[in-house]
Amino acid sequence: MVAVGGAREIVVIGGGTAGVRLAQRLAATAPAHAVNLTLLGEEPHAPYNRVLLAEVLAGRYGPEVIALPPVPGGERRGVRAVRIDRADRLVRCDDGGVVPYDRLILATGSNPVLPPLRGLRRPDHDGLPEGVHAFRTMDDCLALSAAVRPGTRAVVIGGGLLGVSAARALAERGAQVVLAQQGEYLMERQLDRAGSRLLKAQLEAWGVEVHTECRVRGLVRTAYDTRVAAVELADGFRLDAELTVLACGVRPRTGLARAAGLDVRRGVVVDDELRTSDPRIHAIGDCAEHDERLYGLAGAALEQADVLARLLTVDPSARYTGTRSLTRLTLGALSPEARPDGPTEASPEVPLDLAAFGETTPLPGDDTVQLTDATRGTYRKVVVRGDRLVGGVLLGDLATVGTLARTWEDDVPLPPTTPLLHLLTPDGGS
Numbered sequence: 001m002v003a004v005g006g007a008r009e010i011v012v013i014g015g016g017t018a019g020v021r022l023a024q025r026l027a028a029t030a031p032a033h034a035v036n037l038t039l040l041g042e043e044p045h046a047p048y049n050r051v052l053l054a055e056v057l058a059g060r061y062g063p064e065v066i067a068l069p070p071v072p073g074g075e076r077r078g079v080r081a082v083r084i085d086r087a088d089r090l091v092r093c094d095d096g097g098v099v100p101y102d103r104l105i106l107a108t109g110s111n112p113v114l115p116p117l118r119g120l121r122r123p124d125h126d127g128l129p130e131g132v133h134a135f136r137t138m139d140d141c142l143a144l145s146a147a148v149r150p151g152t153r154a155v156v157i158g159g160g161l162l163g164v165s166a167a168r169a170l171a172e173r174g175a176q177v178v179l180a181q182q183g184e185y186l187m188e189r190q191l192d193r194a195g196s197r198l199l200k201a202q203l204e205a206w207g208v209e210v211h212t213e214c215r216v217r218g219l220v221r222t223a224y225d226t227r228v229a230a231v232e233l234a235d236g237f238r239l240d241a242e243l244t245v246l247a248c249g250v251r252p253r254t255g256l257a258r259a260a261g262l263d264v265r266r267g268v269v270v271d272d273e274l275r276t277s278d279p280r281i282h283a284i285g286d287c288a289e290h291d292e293r294l295y296g297l298a299g300a301a302l303e304q305a306d307v308l309a310r311l312l313t314v315d316p317s318a319r320y321t322g323t324r325s326l327t328r329l330t331l332g333a334l335s336p337e338a339r340p341d342g343p344t345e346a347s348p349e350v351p352l353d354l355a356a357f358g359e360t361t362p363l364p365g366d367d368t369v370q371l372t373d374a375t376r377g378t379y380r381k382v383v384v385r386g387d388r389l390v391g392g393v394l395l396g397d398l399a400t401v402g403t404l405a406r407t408w409e410d411d412v413p414l415p416p417t418t419p420l421l422h423l424l425t426p427d428g429g430s
Helices: 017-029 050-057 138-147 161-172 193-205 255-259 298-313 401-410 420-424
Strands: 008-013 035-041 074-077 081-085 090-093 098-100 103-106 110-112 132-134 153-157 176-180 209-211 216-221 228-233 238-240 243-246 250-252 268-270 281-283 288-290 326-331 352-358 367-373 378-385 388-395
Touching: 008 017, 008 098, 017 035, 017 298, 050 138, 050 161, 081 255, 132 138, 138 243, 153 161, 161 176, 161 193, 161 243, 161 326, 193 209, 193 352, 193 367, 193 378, 193 388, 268 281, 326 401, 352 401, 367 420, 378 420, 388 401
Parallel strands: 008 035, 008 103, 035 074, 103 281, 132 243, 153 176, 153 243, 176 209, 268 288
Antiparallel strands: 081 090, 090 098, 110 250, 216 228, 228 238, 326 352, 352 388, 367 378, 378 388
16 A cells, blocks of 8 residues: 555554554654554544543532543544454555554554443443443533432442542532442552541442442332342342442453454553554553553553654654653532531631552561651551562652652662661652
8 A cells, every 4th residue: 555645654543642642642753654553443522631530520620621632644533443454554444444554553442441341232232331430531521410419428449549449529519429440448559558548438438338348239220210229238138229330440442453454462462562462553541551560550651652653753763662650639618508518617627638649558578667647637658669669659749759659660779878767758868
């Protein structure tokens, strides 16, 4: 295939964080008229920052506020790629369109995990039962926003980052929220037990009922209705639910790649050039598996997009060697009207800030330093292995997070004469 007008045809499948960032970087770094870019986005909405969906659900932001900058080049919304023809280098779409490519980038993201719950599937096998929502897309967010009212009984299944954010947002809207987490504590991927206990206490202060080590068995419909009325736990106890939110994690979207014969394990396998097993096809973001690792984090998606843009335009030697990402979450304080005890004359609550990075659970021989202030609801902990900072958790007080994160990301030796406790002081030991 000959590129049109001498320019290379670059096609990006996916209008999320990774795909949009790549399109922006390609436009900024490619020589004029060297690239014809087409971005295929399955959602009809303008691309948006998925990390901020909970803020839209909480009513703090309108959808337009979290929109990403416009995509340069050719953007097609509401179009789903259904097949990759590798022999002729074509992408076939559900609207009958065919898009040729010289380079194809898969930024297909991930799908929400739907747990194997009894009663989850509708009798007609068409989508989720009435009253049950995933929380992954703008459409999910808008549907939940339309359904929630003050006093609505809502059950959130899943106590990870997404579940905590959803529970907090629904509480802000005045819902009566129960958060059911199968694991031993909240946000197990990011927090340790002590940090999770403080997070749980804060959620409960905001009126969220939290249950850990709580396995959900199924969904219960009313006798004469298709709508879900309750969530049934493994011990037979039922939680009344006008709304049920599934926040059970995500799974890379690999169907398109797998059907095209690309190497797929948990995600689409890529090398340090972010190439798949077909050298003309790359993958970035949630769908990509690099060095046997799936990131599922915005920071990694952005870094991969930046590296690939350089590699395709100005720096053929650019390589991706992995991302050391920090997870950060801010849970805004409840407005007085949304407080479980109603408006009070007490001083306004402050938001809860949380940050976690690296390995937060120490191994034998590691040094651990932690400071807890139960009165202020703050917790700080770092894990040191030899002369390296390998992880940390900060909750409620992020004064040291910048310096700590840089020390961890740079992977530099800690000064031998610096007391480890000094890592948790405002200058982070610098």
